[in-house]
Amino acid sequence: MEKRVVFRSAWLPYALLAPQIAVTLVFFFWPAGQAIWYSFQLQDAFGLKTQFVGLENFRALFNDPHYLASFRITALFSFLVAISGIAIALLLATMADRVIRGALAYRTLLIWPYAVAPAVAGVLWAFLFAPSIGIVTYVLKKNGVDWNWVLQGDQAMLLVVIASTWKQVSYNFLFFLAGLQSIPRSLIEAAAIDGAGPGRRFWTIVFPLLSPTTFFLLVVNIVYAFFDTFGVIDATTQGGPAGATQILVYKAYYDGVKAADLGGSSAQSAILMLIVIALTVVQFRFVERKVQY
């Protein structure tokens, strides 16, 4: 049966698509194209002179130890956010799946953090962990922990990881819960009769059946950690201390807007674009085509 809608007029489909195309062109393709164009240019700090330099910006980037450090920081940051976000969400989803009474209330509450803007989430956690007035800091200091993320890079990293993970757990939770609920009850019962205890049932039956969901979330979470955490970082550490939390997207912003190095910043954006393209390819290749079982 033919399900496609066929338009009789030639212009109507284009008219219907026009707003979406316009938004994409103006806010995505134009700036993206500009970034690529600028990445081949060198501009002075006042924007008076512009000079075409070819791949010079890229060469400078890969010889800059700060940029390479930012790569490492981003890798660590996104690894921590993706892994802890997925692990915590899976734990919560498994527990929520077993709750029968008041299940809806639990689920609704667990989904709320997703609606919080990244910057607000950042401020919230920064406040809890604030070196001078934070309630968590108070407890930590009482227990002999020298907590001051403003000065200590590891602690600053921990803070932005916690804030970013907290926001993303809700999203992961939704997918895991749906995944768990699509596993037929009788499979778990069959495994129980076969002699598998709860732990064994989880690792040999439930977890493998969730693997397509887990892989999908891994890619989505990495993309999230790469880009959408900008607000969290800008509202808390602003990349500091001493660049300890300066992930790639934040460095691109800082170099371009604050340090007025338009060419270098554009080159960083171009590299980020390549990373997104690579991640998207991975997602399409493995997630959409190859279901794991």
Added chain:
Amino acid sequence: MAQVIFRGVRKSFGNAPVIHGFDMDVRDGEFVVIVGPSGCGKSTLLRMVAGLEAISDGEIAIGERVVNRLEPKDRDIAMVFQNYALYPHMNVEGNMAYGLKIRGLPQAEIDARVARAAQILELSPLLKRKPRELSGGQRQRVAMGRAIVRKPAVFLFDEPLSNLDAKLRVQMRAELQDLHRRLQTTSLYVTHDQVEAMTLAQRMVVMNGGRAEQIGAPLEVYKKPASTFVAGFIGSPPMNLIPAGKDGREVLLGVRPEHLQPCAEGEAKMTVNVDLVEPLGSDTLVYGHTGDNGDGARVAVRLHQSFAAQTGRLPVRFDPAHEHLFDKATGLRIED
């Protein structure tokens, strides 16, 4: 190998009772079919034996042990589910070996048992396939293989054939009978299909509304239904039940459609006003009603010859030996 004993078994979900006291001794090696309409509690009863539902009151014993407090894995049972419940990410071999691996059997023993079960069920060429690459009948066999390799004391079947098409169901029914003849394992089999119950059971339990209406051998149940419910549930089309009076008492007169014979008007016990005729080839089903106002009882007649008229009157008689009497108020059989 074990007997299964039910003693006053009850089940309630919250305040809603679903099983109102069930007693039965299933003998060692016996094939018992629990049959009834949906919602009668037959699956719940089976799941209580499996340990998937808690027993609200009473006792279930498998072999010599009361199993009320035992986990499913400690009850020495295997279960075949309606939707097969195969592990989709494991191949046929993996599905069958899963329970054995967990029990820590040596690999050589696992391989031998899986190979033996695969041979019995004709699955040997399919061992490396995933469940999604199998047909419904093959999946059904794998589910049975998974139960066989465990060599349990009791097999539990929860409507195992109801997802198969009619032809395959007949074939699998025969294979199940054959399997039970070979293995002689105590089996409890739940179904809503009275034909499966009649053909497979050594004894059957007819359940209705959480109670066992009758427990007995299939032919005994067919010949002497204990209540109007059993009379209406076993046999197709069901037994005709016609209101009548006997010794000043309101009764229902039961006659099976196959026991009604067409005859001359003079010797007829009743006359059927024909509404519908269904020729089935081997025989013909005639549906109609008694009385002339359309308010009489509905009657079905199974004829061994073809019946030409689509409407009209069909005078019938029956042998008094084939007559069943039930109390109209309680629905229970009146013994003669």
